[in-house]
Amino acid sequence: MAVMLSSPIVSPLGINIDMNKNLGVSYSSFPKIHAFRVCNPLCIRKSVVTVVSSRKNSGSGLASEDKKLLLERYGYDANEFASQSKKTRRKEEERNSQKQEEVIVQPRTTHRLLQVLAGTAKRKKLLSLKGMDVRPMMEVVKGAAFGILQAAGGCPTSLRPGRWLDLYSGTGSVGIEAISRGCSEAHFVEMDPWVVSNVLQPNLEHTGFVDASVIHTARVENFLERADKLVGKDGAFDYISVTPPYMEVDYEVLMDQISKSAAIGENTFIVVEYPSRTTMLDSCGCLEKMTDRRFGRTHLAIYGPKWAQKPRKS
Incomplete structure (x- = not known):
């Protein structure tokens, strides 16, 4: 069937087809084409012709064989058309992958907003990481x-001499405070090497507590599993502070x-900072909860030995 129209035909492939062009193509092998001309006598505009194939197709649009025949009928190279489509898709994929690789990582920076509250290093400023990557304990x-x-130790002005274990130490502000107030030694457990090199180590150098400190660059879980080998000949710690990232534990x-x-013993005190809507048990091993206070959305629980418990009012 031959169709002769003065207006261009818009095919399902988005190709403007000039039907007046004599292409000399046999139509015997091509599916039947129905042409519908829509015009409005009240206004002057281009006529729109929709070309519909009578061949059945289970998917959307024309079947691949129909597309090839239609392209060849109107003088296009089907293979070249397909290769151009593949090239276009490939370029878009490469462009998207390059955009993902070009994601800019903001440099990590520090500032001195924290300070030691009491003891030999009182009022000395400590480095902390800008942003929320490291969240120090509030003063x-x-x-x-x-x-x-x-x-609890019987000395309101200083801590009983002992060893402190600062878990999830980050800036090291808790362990540094402990040394400043009388602890003989502090162990810091921090898994981020950048924080250790650029925050924790400089803070120890600034306060002069390098010789009284031991840094463990490791995950807290791994440290606790190997605590019997890492605590040294002195055995259990006298104090342990636990200040983890709230949402990650x-x-x-x-x-x-x-x-x-093996890090705790019968005379150990444990300080735990935790968020609201978290239930803390009344005991931790042989230690009992001494206090549980709230500071806004932050809670503070302290566990200790039985001899340090205050007598409860009846």
Whole structure:
């Protein structure tokens, strides 16, 4: 069937077809084509012709064989058309992959906003990481925790001499505060090498506590599993601070691991900072909860030996 129209035909492939062009192509092998001309006598505009194939196609649009025949009928090279489509898709994929690779990573920077609250290094400024990658213990929480520990040890002005284990140490502000207030040694456990090199180590150098410190660049879980080999000949720690990233730990699992670790003993005090809507048990191994306070959305729980417990009012 031959169709002769003065207006261009728009095919399903988006190709403008001039039907007045004599292409000299046999139509016997091509599916039947129905042409519909739509015109509006009230306005002057281009006529629109929709070309529909009578050959059945299970998918959307024309079948691949129909597309090839249609392209050849109107003087196009089907193979070249297909290769151009593949090249276009390939270029788009390469462009998208390059955009993903060009994601700019913001440099990590520090500032001095923290300070030592009391002791030999009082008021010395400490480095901390800008942003929320490392979240140090708030000063009001830290001050309350050390006040409780000092009172429990019978010396309101300083800590009982002992060894401190600072888990998830980050800036090291808790362990540094402990040394400043009387601890003989502090162990810092931090998994991020950049934080260790650019924040924790400079803070120890600035306060002069390098000789009284031991840094463990490791995950807390791994440290606790090997605590019997890492704590040294002195055995269990006298104090342990636990200040993890809130959303990255399961407190029930973490406290259970601490309770079974060689890091704690019968006379150990444990300071735990945790978020709201978190349930803390009344005991951690042989240690009992001494206090549980709230500071806004932050909570502070302290576990200690039985001899340090305040007598409860009846």
